[in-house]
Amino acid sequence: MSERPKVGIIVGSTRPVRVGRPVADELVALLEDAGAEAIMLDLAELRLPLLDEALPPASGVRTEPHTIAWAERIEALDGVVFVTPDYNSGYPAALKNAIDYLKHEWVGKPAAVVSYGWAGGRSAAAQLTAVLAYIGLDLQGEGVQMAFEPTDFDESMRMVDAAAFVGRSIEGLRELAQQVVAASAAERVAV
Ligand SMILES: Cc1cc2nc3c(=O)[nH]c(=O)nc-3n(C[C@H](O)[C@H](O)[C@H](O)COP(=O)(O)O)c2cc1C
Numbered sequence: 367m368s369e370r371p372k373v374g375i376i377v378g379s380t381r382p383v384r385v386g387r388p389v390a391d392e393l394v395a396l397l398e399d400a401g402a403e404a405i406m407l408d409l410a411e412l413r414l415p416l417l418d419e420a421l422p423p424a425s426g427v428r429t430e431p432h433t434i435a436w437a438e439r440i441e442a443l444d445g446v447v448f449v450t451p452d453y454n455s456g457y458p459a460a461l462k463n464a465i466d467y468l469k470h471e472w473v474g475k476p477a478a479v480v481s482y483g484w485a486g487g488r489s490a491a492a493q494l495t496a497v498l499a500y501i502g503l504d505l506q507g508e509g510v511q512m513a514f515e516p517t518d519f520d521e522s523m524r525m526v527d528a529a530a531f532v533g534r535s536i537e538g539l540r541e542l543a544q545q546v547v548a549a550s551a552a553e554r555v556a557v
Pocket residue numbers: 379380381383384385386387451452453454455456482483484485486487
């Protein structure tokens with residue numbers, strides 16, 4: 367068994383060309399540097415259907431193979447970082463769907479939110495933080511809000527240099543990674 371705490375990174379955007387994935391890739395490196403085993407949970411790859419369980423997640427009943435697999439992935443984590451864009455002043459439907467599948471698997475898990483958008487994705491972060499607090503995750507810090515600049519995008523609205531964009535927030539991301547790893551390690555010992 368790994369000595370390192372397992373920290374998941376949930377990539378909340380699912381578009382074929384995304385800012386979310388390079389942000390998450392950087393988080394893998396930072397979490398590993400901070401002593402974690404980082405586990406990428408990319409919703410674009412996991413392709414969860416829209417919630418299709420007959421009973422609500424609080425029942426604890428998980429019947430569909432994809433629900434059981436998702437529950438096992440989350441249960442195996444000591445902590446989790448959510449990476450979300452701002453879509454129309456909120457966070458993506460795919461992310462809400464993935465969260466809504468489960469209940470007790472989330473409760474008490476150390477978590478942090480990384481958001482991005484023109485105002486750092488602050489509306490998405492606020493919504494997501496409220497939902498995670500409602501469910502009972504153990505939120506760490508204020509999260510990191512990564513703000514776009516006009517020069518980040520070309521005329522077709524594609525990001526020009528994702529590494530430069532991520533680099534502007536590297537100190538905040540490193541701090542967040544260290545905070546989540548410390549809380550996840552404490553959670554792991556406490557279990
Ligand atoms: C459906 C949609 C809605 C968007 N709405 C907002 C918004 O309300 N605020 C904002 O700052 N950016 C908004 N954007 C721009 C996104 O922040 C930007 O496209 C970002 O790259 C999306 O994240 P992703 O590349 O990981 O999908 C929106 C983008 C999409 C696709």
